[in-house]
Amino acid sequence: MASFLQTTLGTAADLLFPRSCVHCAGPVARGKYQYLCPSCARELQFCTPPACKTCGYPFFGAVIAARECPHCTELDPVFEKGKSLFLAKGPGRSLLHALKYQQGFYILKDLARMLQENPHFRAFLRGAILVPVPLHPTKLRDRGFNQSEQIARTLLRNSDAQAVELLLERKEFTESQTQLDRKDRMQNVKNAFAISSAANLMSHTNYILVDDVFTTGSTLNACARTLRAAGVTHIRAVAIGHG
Ligand SMILES: [Zn+2]
Ligand SMILES: [Zn+2]
Numbered sequence: 001m002a003s004f005l006q007t008t009l010g011t012a013a014d015l016l017f018p019r020s021c022v023h024c025a026g027p028v029a030r031g032k033y034q035y036l037c038p039s040c041a042r043e044l045q046f047c048t049p050p051a052c053k054t055c056g057y058p059f060f061g062a063v064i065a066a067r068e069c070p071h072c073t074e075l076d077p078v079f080e081k082g083k084s085l086f087l088a089k090g091p092g093r094s095l096l097h098a099l100k101y102q103q104g105f106y107i108l109k110d111l112a113r114m115l116q117e118n119p120h121f122r123a124f125l126r127g128a129i130l131v132p133v134p135l136h137p138t139k140l141r142d143r144g145f146n147q148s149e150q151i152a153r154t155l156l157r158n159s160d161a162q163a164v165e166l167l168l169e170r171k172e173f174t175e176s177q178t179q180l181d182r183k184d185r186m187q188n189v190k191n192a193f194a195i196s197s198a199a200n201l202m203s204h205t206n207y208i209l210v211d212d213v214f215t216t217g218s219t220l221n222a223c224a225r226t227l228r229a230a231g232v233t234h235i236r237a238v239a240i241g242h243g
Contacts, residue, residue: 019034022091033110034106040090045087051083052068052072057069076221077224082220085239088240103144122158126160127162129163132209133223134168134196167196188218189222195230209237210237
């Protein structure tokens with residue numbers, strides 16, 4: 001009965017306030033996602049295997065002997081493996097943008113649906129403790145939430161991951177990475193992270209760092225280096241968007 005009511009009320013709300021697509025602003029008819037119209041949904045590119053073992057960038061069916069993509073050749077990753085869910089361009093970029101800059105928590109429902117459609121991504125999370133990349137306290141206060149933590153909690157609810165633990169803190173207020181090149185990005189975040197004072201680290205547990213976007217991997221690498229220095233041996237990484 002409750003679900004019948006919810007559906008009926010949901011349909012009524014849709015008639016009164018039609019949902020619009022986060023990418024093209026067009027109406028979202030009855031597609032599989034709530035905030036991407038069917039045509040933008042078709043444009044969204046998932047990072048399905050075969051893919052780079054470090055960042056999850058798909059090889060698009062090309063037969064490549066290397067296991068790393070051009071994005072990762074200069075990275076020297078401290079984490080063992082990484083995965084991304086979709087390419088952060090076009091509709092993928094708009095989804096992440098809505099979450100990060102417009103408090104678009106509603107996109108997390110679509111994220112949950114996307115996880116159901118990507119069993120390889122869910123399987124990667126099994127049994128792991130998810131560690132969101134932290135924001136500096138000043139930025140957290142300005143934004144009101146950490147998008148990586150919101151993502152990690154959505155991953156936890158929709159997979160067999162064990163828990164979300166806030167093990168890291170950001171001790172340096174770094175400038176935005178978006179205008180920086182690869183070398184400057186590395187320098188920018190090199191000493192930005194520390195183990196949080198309340199953290200209870202277990203050296204042989206499987207930890208997975210969670211970020212919203214994988215760009216050069218320098219942020220995830222700096223976080224991984226901090227965990228490794230504290231004695232953690234199994235560290236992987238995931239991002240929702242790649243690029
Ligand atoms: Zn659209
Ligand atoms: Zn890569």
